[in-house]
Amino acid sequence: xxxxxxxxxxxxxxxxxxxxxxxxLNLIGIGIIFILPKNISFIKLKVQGFYNTKLxxxxxxxxxxxxxxxxxxxxxxxxxxxxxxxxxxxxLLPPQYYLVENAYKTSPATDPYTWTYPSKFKxxxxxxxxxxxxxxxxxxxxxxxxxxxxxxxxGLRLVNLNDYSATQKEAIINHLKTYKPFGFFIPQTAIDYxxxxxxxxxxx
Amino acid sequence: xxxxxxxxxxxxxxxxxxILRIRRHLIAFLSLSFLLGIGLTSFVPFLLxxxxxxxxxxxxxxxxxxxxxxxxxxxxxxRRFLIxxxxxxxxxxxxxxxxxxxITAYFMxxxxxxxxxxxxxxxxxxxxxxxxxKATFFEQTxxxxxxxDFLTHTYPLSNQPYYAPFIMLMQVIFLCLGSLFGxxxxxxxxxxxxxxxxxxxxxxxxxxxxxxxxxxxxxMPELYSYTYLVQTDYPNAIFLFIAFSCMYRYYLNDNxxxxxxxxxxxxxxxxxxxxxxxxxxxxxxLLFLTKQRFxxxxxxxxxxxxxxxxxxxxxxxxxxxxxxxxxxxxxxxxSDYFSRGWTTLVGTHKIMFDIAYxxxxxxxxxxxxxxxxxxxxxxxxxxxxxxxxxxxIIFMLIVLHIEGANIPFTFxxxxxxxxxxxxxxxxxxxxxxxxxxxxxxxxxxYL
Numbered sequence: 001x002x003x004x005x006x007x008x009x010x011x012x013x014x015x016x017x018x019x020x021x022x023x024x025l026n027l028i029g030i031g032i033i034f035i036l037p038k039n040i041s042f043i044k045l046k047v048q049g050f051y052n053t054k055l056x057x058x059x060x061x062x063x064x065x066x067x068x069x070x071x072x073x074x075x076x077x078x079x080x081x082x083x084x085x086x087x088x089x090x091x092l093l094p095p096q097y098y099l100v101e102n103a104y105k106t107s108p109a110t111d112p113y114t115w116t117y118p119s120k121f122k123x124x125x126x127x128x129x130x131x132x133x134x135x136x137x138x139x140x141x142x143x144x145x146x147x148x149x150x151x152x153x154x155g156l157r158l159v160n161l162n163d164y165s166a167t168q169k170e171a172i173i174n175h176l177k178t179y180k181p182f183g184f185f186i187p188q189t190a191i192d193y194x195x196x197x198x199x200x201x202x203x204x
Numbered sequence: 205x206x207x208x209x210x211x212x213x214x215x216x217x218x219x220x221x222x223i224l225r226i227r228r229h230l231i232a233f234l235s236l237s238f239l240l241g242i243g244l245t246s247f248v249p250f251l252l253x254x255x256x257x258x259x260x261x262x263x264x265x266x267x268x269x270x271x272x273x274x275x276x277x278x279x280x281x282x283r284r285f286l287i288x289x290x291x292x293x294x295x296x297x298x299x300x301x302x303x304x305x306x307i308t309a310y311f312m313x314x315x316x317x318x319x320x321x322x323x324x325x326x327x328x329x330x331x332x333x334x335x336x337x338k339a340t341f342f343e344q345t346x347x348x349x350x351x352x353d354f355l356t357h358t359y360p361l362s363n364q365p366y367y368a369p370f371i372m373l374m375q376v377i378f379l380c381l382g383s384l385f386g387x388x389x390x391x392x393x394x395x396x397x398x399x400x401x402x403x404x405x406x407x408x409x410x411x412x413x414x415x416x417x418x419x420x421x422x423x424m425p426e427l428y429s430y431t432y433l434v435q436t437d438y439p440n441a442i443f444l445f446i447a448f449s450c451m452y453r454y455y456l457n458d459n460x461x462x463x464x465x466x467x468x469x470x471x472x473x474x475x476x477x478x479x480x481x482x483x484x485x486x487x488x489x490l491l492f493l494t495k496q497r498f499x500x501x502x503x504x505x506x507x508x509x510x511x512x513x514x515x516x517x518x519x520x521x522x523x524x525x526x527x528x529x530x531x532x533x534x535x536x537x538x539s540d541y542f543s544r545g546w547t548t549l550v551g552t553h554k555i556m557f558d559i560a561y562x563x564x565x566x567x568x569x570x571x572x573x574x575x576x577x578x579x580x581x582x583x584x585x586x587x588x589x590x591x592x593x594x595x596x597i598i599f600m601l602i603v604l605h606i607e608g609a610n611i612p613f614t615f616x617x618x619x620x621x622x623x624x625x626x627x628x629x630x631x632x633x634x635x636x637x638x639x640x641x642x643x644x645x646x647x648x649x650y651l
Contacts, residue, residue, distance in 0.1 A: 018647055022412060023300035029416050030303050038563040039423045046425060050314045057321075063384050070323050118358045119331035119365070122350070126338055135359040182360055185327065 074115045074124050080158060082128050085146060091131040092144035092161070093121060095179035100190050101197065103150035112190035117182050134176050141173050205381045206388050212272040213241030213392075219275020220244070222282035224463035230295035232403035235396035239446060240467075242393060243474035245271065246373040249346065249380075250520075258344040264380040304415035308398055311422045311431075316391040318432035323385045329371070329434050332364025337375035337386065351525040363529045363608070366521055370478040371436055387434045394431045397442045401624075404449050405631035410640035417631055420568055426561040427620060436479045441620035443475035444482065448489060448591060448625060452632065455492040456584075465505065473508035481532070481602060481609075483513045485621075488594035491587055533607040541604075548600045551611040555619060566623060572630040580634035588629050595622050 033039060057069075068075055081091055096116040104112060115121055118133050125131065132140050148156050149172070161169050184190040217237030228236060248267045249259045257263050279286055288294065297305075324334050339348040355365055378386040398418065405414040422428065430438040450468035454460045472489060476482045486506060493501045521527040556566060577589060599618055602609045609615075630636065 019299050021647060021650070022298075023303075026300050026303050026412050026415060029412065030307065030419055033416065033419050033423065036564060038559060042423055042425050042563060046428070047311065047314060050318065054314070054317055054321075061321075066321055066384075067323050070325060114327070117327075117331060117360075119335055119354075119362070120327070122354060122358075123330050123335045123338060126342060133357075133359060136357070 071124065073111070077115065078124055078128065081146065084158065084160075085129045087129075089129065089145040090140075090143050091129060092141065092147035092173070092176070093118060093131050093133050094148050094150070095134050095176055095181045096184060097181070098176055098179040099148070099150050099156070100184060100193065101179070102152065103155050104190055104194065106187075106191045106194060109187035109191055112184040112187055114185060134173075134179075134181055138173075142169070144173070147172070147176070206378070206383055209268065209378070209381055209389075210238065210392055212268045213245055214238045215241070215272040215279070216244055216268075216275045217241030218286070219272075219278035221467075222285055223278050224467060225282075225285055226463055226467060227289070228400075229403040229406070230289055231297075232400050233289050235400040235403075236446070238392060238396040239400065239442065240470070241275075242374070242389060243370075243443065243471070243477070245377065246370050246474075246477065249340065249373050249376045250369070253346040259340055259346070259376060259380065260344050261380045261382065264377055268377075298411065301411050301415065304402065304411075304418060307419055307422060308395070311428065312391065312395050312398075315394060315428075315431040316388070319387045319391045320385075322432075324387060324434055326433050326435050328364050331362065332367050333369075333372035333436075334375055334386075334434075336365055336372050337379060340372075340376045341379040347525055355528045356526055361528055363532075366527060366529060367436055368476065368478055368480045368482075369516055370439060370474070371434055375434070387432075390432070390434055390439070393439055393442055397445070400446065401627075405628070408632045409636045410643050412643065413636055413640060414631060417627060420563075420565040421623075421627060424562045424565050424623070426616070427623065430617070430620070435617065437617035437620050440475050440478040440482060441624050443471050443478055444485070444621050445624040445628065447471035447475060449628060451489055451492050452588075452628075455587075465501075469505045469508050472505070473512045476509040477512045477516070480513065480517060481606070481618075483509055484598055484602065485595060488591055488598065491590055491594065532609070534605055535607055536605070544604060545600070548603050548611065552596065552600060552603075552615055555611060555616050556622075561616070562623070566626065569623070569626040569630045572633060572635060573626060576630075576633040576635040582634065585634060588632065592622060592626050592629055595625060 034043070061069075085091065093116055096113050099113040099116065115124065121131065132144055134141070145162055146158060146160055149159050150156050161172065164172065184193065214234060214237045217240030218233070220240055221233065221237055226233070226236065245268055248264060248271070252259050252263055252267060324330060336346075336348070336350055339350040340346050343349065350365065355361060374389045375386040378389055398421075401421075402414055402418055405417065427438075447468045450464045450471065454464035454468060457464070468489070472482070472486070486509060490502045490505065493505070555561065557570075559567070573589070573592070577585060599615055599622075603611055603615060
């Protein structure tokens with residue numbers, strides 16, 4: 001073997017050894033980072049949890065099913081309204097405080113009607129049907145045709161306001177107007193509120 | 205269609221980078237091209253609106269294609285430069301670097317899946333950017349009924365619909381292109397950012413150290429969540445980081461390249477286009493312009509960010525569409541200032557060192573920062589430290605003086621910016637540069 005070939009061969013081995021040594025070092029370093037207690041629990045509880053969810057859900061869910069994984073309840077409410085309302089009908093969006101005070105179950109604590117936040121409701125509904133907020137002028141509120149009424153026994157009920165007399169409809173609207181429209185983003189704030197509830201007349 | 209969009213973003217960015225002659229490792233070049241392309245493409249719906257053209261699949265796709273064709277012509281014109289970028293020497297990855305890319309793939313896979321699979325969840329996004337994006341998609345105009353009718357009457361009204369428009373415009377583009385939930389662009393940004401970050405730090409220190417630092421970055425639970433939850437903060441931190449990294453190259457170079465300066469300014473503009481308060485951090489980045497003709501350079505640098513800031517917040521909102529809430533009210537309340545300032549300082553530190561949010565990572569970056577500053581007290585190290593500290597101080601002032609800004613939300617997510625900068629500080633520190641040299645010497649000696 002020529003002298004230059006020998007040198008080339010040696011430097012090739014040295015270079016390969018260097019790469020393998022660095023690879024070993026890298027794997028040891030990364031292994032140490034992985035087994036740090038907080039890091040390993042992050043992998044096990046969160047990232048691996050997502051991998052398991054993905055495996056469970058598979059690849060066959062269509063767009064509606066995927067949407068309903070997050071917004072099943074909201075989609076059900078909107079589908080119900082969409083099915084009963086005519087193009088000229090108007091839905092009166094009930095105040096969140098009214099729903100929480102009259103129909104919220106703290107055990108198990110669920111979403112405290114956050115779909116009643118007008119911008120969120122608008123996002124979910126878009127152009128499917130018209131709705132009006134409780135803070136709108138009376139001239140608009142009297143045109144409302146549907147709303148949800150709530151009580152502890154029967155829970156939420158979708159009602160057609162045109163089934164009521166003008167005086168009854170006005171009384172319903174006036175009652176809803178006494179509640180603050182929105183204020184709870186998470187269950188705990190609704191639970192805390194119900195513990196120390198003091199219903200006061202609300203004015204914008 | 206999403207794949208076509210990604211290719212168009214890369215071509216768009218590559219054209220501009222080839223004009224500016226920005227040299228990076230091939231993967232970093234492609235990542236930077238994508239991020240630059242996505243920033244530039246975000247203006248498409250906005251420009252269509254100004255030209256009174258309906259925003260729909262045809263107009264968006266055609267505009268993106270035109271933009272990409274214009275950039276492709278630039279690429280052809282600068283083909284010699286691009287051939288150098290594509291050369292084997294500029295695209296080498298060594299075997300021992302592979303583990304980091306495998307880790308990135310492990311984390312990214314979930315991020316991409318969640319972006320593709322689930323609808324948007326964050327409340328701020330639902331009632332702000334996504335609401336506007338959906339309405340724009342259905343009505344084919346940014347002057348839609350949400351701005352003109354709904355927001356002017358609704359209660360309670362928050363400022364999310366008036367956020368800086370980047371994520372809203374990206375949602376518009378991807379909805380127009382047929383993406384079901386839109387947000388897959390976020391995963392693209394995160395992947396491009398990690399690759400860019402890796403190769404940017406590899407320019408200064410040994411790849412082994414870069415891989416370990418960025419592995420720590422993946423292990424931040426709070427940060428990881430926002431790789432699949434669409435919010436303004438992560439894209440904003442990405443753009444801002446690139447602005448800072450380009451500015452650092454500009455500063456370090458004996459013959460400063462104007463291209464680095466303008467690229468930095470452009471990315472700072474994108475950051476202001478993503479979150480409005482970014483404009484307040486402008487003085488921090490300008491600290492590196494301490495050489496000659498500071499005022500002219502500072503003014504030149506500020507032009508793009510200021511145009512985008514004013515263009516959206518004071519011309520489009522207000523003149524072209526009605527604005528129902530003012531842009532963050534400033535409060536000049538100086539009562540109990542020191543006590544409130546102290547509370548803010550303590551509150552921000554609690555977030556910064558909370559391992560439930562960041563695991564060990566920020567503590568590690570902070571330790572490197574302390575050791576480095578105690579060993580190497582050079583001007584450059586102090587200036588870099590002033591970036592991290594300057595951002596923190598300005599955040600505290602924002603919390604103290606802007607209505608609605610708070611520590612649990614505004615600072616916690618805004619802290620992403622500081623994390624990236626502190627990691628950049630660690631990765632470019634003299635301490636790790638010397639460690640890299642030592643490592644290289646030790647291995648050569650051993651073999």
